[in-house]
Amino acid sequence: MSTGSIQARAEGWLGNNDVRLLIALALAIGGLYALFSVVLGFQLNGTVNTLRRVAFLSAIYAMLALALNLQWGYAGLFNLGAAGFMAIGVYTMGILTAPVTASPPGFGLPLPVAILGAILVTGLIGGLAALPAIRLRADYLAIVTVAFSEIVRLTLRAPEFANTRIAGVAFGTGGATGLSLPSNPIRILFYTDPAATAPAPNALGAAIFSAVEPLGIEETLVIGWAYVVVLCLCLGLLYWLMVRIGKSPFGRVLKSIREDQQVTQALGKDTRLFKIKTFALGCALMGLIAILWRLSGGYASPRMFKPIQTFYIFIALFIGGTGSPTGSIVGGALFASLLFEGPSFIRRVVAESLQLSNAPDTLVAAIVELGSGDVIPLLAYSVQDVSISALRLMLLGIVLVYLMQRHPDGLLGHRKAIASSVDLSQRETREDDYE
Amino acid sequence: MSKNVQSAQRDQTQNGQQEQILTVKNLRKTFGGITAVADVSFHVEKGSITGLIGPNGAGKSTTFDLITGVQRPDGGAVEFNDTEITGYRSDQVANQGLVRTFQIARELSEMTVLENLMLAPQNQVGEAIWRAVLPRARTQVVEQEKALRKQAWEMLELFEIEHVAHESAGNLSGGQRKLLEMARVLMTDPEMVLLDEPLAGVNPTLEEKLIDRLHTLKEQGYTFLFVEHDMDVIMNNCDTVIVMHQGSVLTEGQPDTVKNNDKVLDAYLGEEVTI
């Protein structure tokens, strides 16, 4: 491929409205956070870290929304068990990589092999689960899948499997305490021996670390940002994949299944197979994305895979609009930056700017003081750990109800992209047909 | 063996060169305690336009459902091109080259007219997910898509609905939807088409156009079996007419013979008819 065509292609991408929209959105969110941080005089390291966290979660939720969109937006398969499939992916990877000597022991496989294995296992279980489930009505499918994800979580939490031996093979889920995962693989870029407790940086690591040190930016933050960059590449790849699937004849069949399964079948499409494949692929992707999510944290516990995790993804998907890959990314980014991370950032802003006194013990006390004209105690009460997280979830509830009442197909609406690999307005083949 | 099958066999021996494409034998279906189809046997000759008529509730649509695998028969057999297809799923039936339209036009309303047409062709290479994605295999997909696009535009021309090609199917008028449904079914490249009331709600000009197309397509070798209420349409256009009543075949034969059959008249007038 000549450089000319690469350049043309890059220009084509930038000329694409959707891509421009996404870049603008990323800049706007980043700018908003940076602006507040600078105005309030936060430390640079802290600000950059906040940005990293927001970017990290945006990328993760955008990817999860893309995977869910494949199932619900494209094919109309209502999977309320996303958290369960995420857990299967992460735990399979964790068990496959855990050293044989560790507690709980694992299989000691290299990380890439384990990730591949985890994707296969998650996809397989997704396909098997779909086998009977796709016959069900959407609401029953929702109940069955949420129950399935709870079964997965309860099984992972059960002490019986925490450290067990089945057919002579010792392994374990770690039970309620959770499972250690391999350290962040991106470290290999910066350290000569990333597994060591105090690893020595390699040439690249030394160069970058010493460059940012005067700015007060720590090594872990550099690593974190490098990971975010990798995630964004994954996101781009997944987005491209979804657009391609949407435009392919495969995607066309999914679109028609969502509208009228009987007609699709009468036209000779084996709708069951299409649904099973889609479900399995979506689940495998969720497993993979969950692995990317947890690899940065280094450990997994059953608590992370409660049904609320699934609801988060649905909120992201519904904000963006079902059926549109661009919408999924917008939804994921808006959800993660405004709804998920926003409240705790606001809390920091409030705490920083208002010099709050000690919070009253109860809501009653706060309201009594509000009655006497003092807003501060209620504010202080609201920004405590427990209450801010409760407020955040209340907000999510309201958003969900609002969306369902006003925009049941999402803020950006249902997809209008034409499902075809060629430009349908051309009647005869021409040279400049886009692919 | 029922009388109808015997008469069918007699017909065949009389015109030895005629070939049966669809044979239905003793089809039966009950819902709860209600018998929708009691005992239906008939055959359709290759390259013919065959009409299926009968008063409301005679079991015509259910018979279509049983033939095309939308519902499973309780008993009996369906043969298409000498292959027994009884109990096939509807996609399997369609893959044999036997497709149907629905009584109420079932356009995929959020898809454009062209998308509707592009969906229909069977065994598209791009329906395999990996071919849709992997670059090398995808050239094959794009090639086929181009061919299908050409075919789709030709189909639009045939039915004279090119001007709505990019319209969402949901925005079409009732008549246009019927045309789209016909065009979509033909895109699957069938041998035989079952049309469930293709003319209901269609204005006379369009009706003429549709019937005209039917004959053109018949010349090209397609076979049609269609349910219709308009007696004139049936009598003027069908080679054979099958009359159903209360879940069974009352009689079948040339339009003229059927027209003069007293039992048919009685059936339509709601009289008790003994078969």
Add this chain to the structure above:
Amino acid sequence: MAARDYYSRGQNIVYNRPVLVVFAVIGVFLVFDIFRQLGTGTITATDLVSYLWNGLVLGMSLGLAGVGLSMTYSILNFANFAHGDLITSGAFAGWATAFLIAGLGDFSVEALVLIGGPIAVGSNELGINVVNTPLALLAGLLVAAVLTAALSLLLDRIVFKPMRSADGVTLMIASVGVALFLRNFLTFSFLTDSRGLTGGNVPQFTLGGVTFGGHQITLVLVAALLMLATHVLLQYTKIGTAMRAMAANKDLAKVTGIPTERVVKLTWGIGGGLTGCAGFLIALQQGTLTVTMGWDLLLLVFAAVILGGVGSIYGAMVGGVILGIASRLALVWIPASFLLAAAFVLMIVMLLVRPSGLFSGRTTA
């Protein structure tokens, strides 16, 4: 003749519902296994009776909690994921009342209204139980019923009424939003997670080694009474007939002049009232209250409703009791940490094998 009739019917079942037969065979095998284990002494009769009794208590909780869910499911045609948090809301409302009545004068109103929590109220000093403070409990039960009914109506007005024509999935997702809001509103208001409720010497008696708790008995009796009342209401009143008609066929009901909007309101009201009572009683029996109580129960309640057949109130009751007893009896074979998972598996199997439930074809509201 009769024998042959049964024979052919049996043949029919084997032919048409092979999976059902397999499950029946497994069921029979398990019952035999219980007797075998009793014979060999692996489990004792006391164990067995205690499993059955605890199963009945759980079953009555699920049944009572399920009636309201089943009613809204059949009349409004959606799976209400906020139902669990209605249960919790009822429990909080009722227990705040009970605390207020039992402890007024001894503790600050603030502490009592918040049911202890941030400000410690020794539940032992308060000593709430059926014998000590029956009136406080009765008042709590009533307030739980009334407030939960009112809350249900309010939610219907704000959330569900504007989307009457929406499909089941959209309504279901909206109800997830409601669930999130309610649960976290409770967290925001009451803060701490778990709080003790009952105190003093809770009466109980032991029979042949099996302990029957006073509050367990209260729950079973009151739940049975409430279900009986619901039965009478649905079967013998005009309102009940209208509700059953609407559950069976909404459009037909509308055409025949049934005021559907009023029936919907009544459904929320009655369903909400029963749900509030369920929440209050379940908390009474557990002796503790958490914000996630109802949410944790929700899938089990769904399981009970589905087991009995969505839309059938008697189904919800019987489904609850069967599920309760089955899941406690399951302790004979499986470890306690898998009880919940086993109940969910049962529900999934039920949905796949017989989605209309055990009592299908009897959608009597």
